[in-house]
Amino acid sequence: MSDAPTTGPLIARNRLWHPPAYTPGYKTSVTRAPSRALVAMGSTLSEETGPAFGRDMLGELDNNLILNFTGQPAIGERIIVHGRVLDETARPVPGVLVEIWQANAGGRYRHKKDGYTAPLDPNFGGCGRTVTNAEGRYEFLTIRPGAYPWPNGVNDWRPMHIHVSVFGSGFGQRLITQMYFEGDPLIKRCPIVNTIPDPAAIDRLVAPLDMGMAIPMDCLAYRFDIVLRGRRQTHFENRREGM
């Protein structure tokens, strides 16, 4: 067995920590939330296995959102976003795909459904991807996204955020979340942030300013660690699940 096992049962999700499906403060959830209880049991091979992505599929600029759209620099505050992907047992999760997407510095997305007043930046596409290294580390160079208004309440604004999609070694670890920026006063007011019931859980999505990684006269840095479901490491390999 290697240091980082890619087999073994997944630790059950703590559903009280995640947002519930039905969160009327976030109006779209009202009709999209299942009303029946989830059917629960221990993970099976279908959740414990998952697709693998190699670094060889990555292009040189895939994790550089400042340059990866046209080669000319995007407008905005230059930032490094970096961190580790770990599991609940604090093991690094190496070799997994991390994909991000975000609005431009003015808070506008390059998406046909986004009609916000702020202009598109001709040099900003808004997506990036990378694969974690042996220590589970990842890094992006991007610009700080702007806050933007959205139709929910009368005057709801999303805090500055980056959408983050992460794979684990098992399909049951699949996660999409959002990274927020330390000190943003809109975090507390956001109905999507507030789908998460526990303030301590919200804190886990707020990236601190990391001056240790900031590059003088070039860019600031934010640190965002991502934690995926862990795997039980049991010696009772032959015990039947649920018995």
Place this chain on the structure above:
Amino acid sequence: MPQPLDYLPESPSQTAGPYVHIGLVPNLLGNTGIYPEDLGRSPIRDGAKGQRITITGQVRDGAGMILRDALIESWQADAAGLYPSPGERRGTADPNVTGWARIVADFESGDWRLTTIKPGPVALPQGGVMAPHISLWIVARGINTGLQTRIYFEDEAEANAVCPVLARIEHKARIPTLLAKAAGPGEYRFDIVLQGSDETVFFDL
């Protein structure tokens, strides 16, 4: 005070939002030039062993509206029931099956489509055999945590009857919500209902 249990809590989920396509399928959206192609366009390559099938469907909300912004990922075994994953220890899967796909609802109609091979039954190391199935993970605006469900096949009644996961569903009348209906040779229909009386079974696995 007892000794502390030093587990890290899982990062809490947040909705994928309405603009998930920018991040996960930028080429399909028209944001070309960043990646040569979108990931997960097909779970199989030419030469994959097994019966070719196409599954089509829509995702519907509790008000009967069709979602035009849903993104689904699928994960499945090969025709022999083996997963093309480093975590698969029971054997080596068909090299022409990648097993994973990204399926995007059409922006206009909400129709989605998956062309793949029919997976084999999956024998569990701890005993029991799961009936042929394709695991799905569904995200969209308004879905706070990605929804897990499975496509089983109506025409696998014998295997379905002994599947330990289907057996977990106490309300047997709901099992048909997980069965893809035959709609022609190699064609299946599988609609996903997020909420309501015919709500699809979602799992916590």
